[in-house]
Amino acid sequence: MEENSEEYKKGEENRKAKLGVEILKNCRNELYSYFPYLDGAFASVSYESCRHIRGIGTEGNIFYFEPEYLLHSYGHSPAAIRRGYLHMMLHCLYLHLFPKEEYSKHIWDLACDMAVEQVIERENLPGLCLPAQPVRTRCLKKLGDRNLSAERISQMLMQGIFSDSLEEIQSAFCFDDHNLWDRRKEPERIARTKSKWEKILAYTGQKKHDKKQRAGEQEGDGREETAEVHRSRYDYRRFLKKFAVPREEVELDTESFDYIMYHYGMEHYGDMPLIEPLEYKEVNRLEELVIALDTSGSCSRETVQQFLAETYSILSERENFFKKMKVHLVQCDCSIRESIVIHSEEEWKAYSKNIKIQGRGGTDFRPVFAYVAEQKEKKEIRNLKALIYFTDGDGIYPKCRPDYETAFVFLKGGNGMDRVPCWAMKLVVSH
Known part of the structure; x- marks a missing residue:
């Protein structure tokens, strides 16, 4: 015994x-x-x-x-x-x-x-x-x-x-x-x-x-x-894949597992835990995404198209990606010039091919963050994980960090990268 x-x-x-x-x-x-x-x-x-x-x-x-x-x-x-x-x-x-x-x-x-x-x-x-x-x-x-x-x-x-x-x-x-x-x-x-x-x-x-x-x-x-x-230079492809598509993964779900109840059962009932860790953990990679395009005079139509093409090539690697989420595409220079929501592959291709740059004024990043806050209040955005802002970096940045990941993306490095605030990521898209 x-x-x-x-x-x-x-x-x-x-x-x-x-x-x-x-x-x-x-x-x-x-x-x-x-x-x-x-x-x-x-x-x-x-x-x-x-x-x-x-x-x-x-x-x-x-x-x-x-x-x-x-x-x-x-x-x-x-x-x-x-x-x-x-x-x-x-x-x-x-x-x-x-x-x-x-x-x-x-x-x-x-x-x-x-x-x-x-x-x-x-x-x-x-x-x-x-x-x-x-x-x-x-x-x-x-x-x-x-x-x-x-x-x-x-x-x-x-x-x-x-x-x-x-x-x-x-x-x-x-x-x-x-x-x-x-x-x-x-x-x-x-x-x-x-x-x-x-x-x-x-x-x-x-x-x-x-x-x-x-x-x-x-x-x-x-x-x-x-x-x-967060002030490092990250790989854009790796960043975007991190938020690819919601799915269930085979792993212990330690976040939702109640260790107190587990040990109570083990201590009082021998090998009979009252709760076991879940074998499948749902990982919400991305349900919604906001992509903001800097449409000031420094970003050409060809440059924006190149950025959208690279972004699409990464997102489309995931099966049924556009069936799982929606993409908010926002054009902004010193104010919001256009905002649309993309739901399908066809909509993305059509928008990218026929995009018309609207703005050409100075750059103020703050209106996009205000737009997101407004959409969240209206419940149009419910579970935002990341905002990606394509820019040359010259502009007025928000002072406070939002409650979602933010990345300022550059087609190539430059002096503008040094202006990105410490709470945001700065990424360089391959070209």
Whole structure:
């Protein structure tokens, strides 16, 4: 009887560990949709359950997690775990795992947490948002608009410029267990891990618009050279395919799975969970799409046609694409000149072939966003996932990020790309 009890206990631990791994994989996949250029970083860590860790943490190679903590936390707030995953990944990229000798462990750990959280906070992504906390808000305001390095924040903490106590700040900013960072007994392993992340950082920097990036510090001003994560140059084809067509995929639906009910059943009824994860997960790739065309004097009819042709070639690769969605095509220079809705392949081809550019004035991007808000209020747009704005980049941009993905698309690079706000993607269509 005792032997059966031990087997059951071991089996239950294995189940929880596997579920924990699935949760982290799911978080990784969701984060990749926001930050595709971090693919090298995402591929450089594995996952492993550990009973001797406080919640979750990493030493640069493995994300260790305590199963009970992870399952309970994810069941309570998936966004907190997604954000925490990115939190740990940024620790690795900024080389926070290799502490500076001149700072105490407590100060350094807290400064590193504040450094990565200020970066995540500025992204303002819906899938990573947490409820407002007064201490966090006050501290972020004190840090200002720049992404400060952990070194600079350490100095600020030691100078006592924050009105809240170190304990209160730690409670507001900490996520992972930093004890795994202290591995002085294994200098060779530390050196290998540091070298790995330096190479990943270099690779990531190349993918981010070929700009050299250094994480953690810069001598002189102490800035974190990690530009806002959406300011990179993305591949247009990959972006558009991400929003291809709603379908069901064979995978565990960890978003809709209630871990609390699962464990209640396992604990009280043996091998009889009250709920199982769904084997099929519906992935809404795209139900509606808004394509805005900059019809100012700088965009010719031929250029617009070339953009529409490339867009159609990507969308038409998906079977029954036009039966699954509708495309809002909007022409705008400094105001809305034309707006139509495309429902079929024939309508798209006819419009593209016979398009008449209307406008030729100055460029103001804001009317298109106002148009979308108006259509959503009228229920003409119900589930918008992405707005694509084809332009040369010269114009007046909205100040606030909308609640859907926005990409400004260029037929070729140019000075206009540098004007795209940090909350939007900038893409280059092949030609």
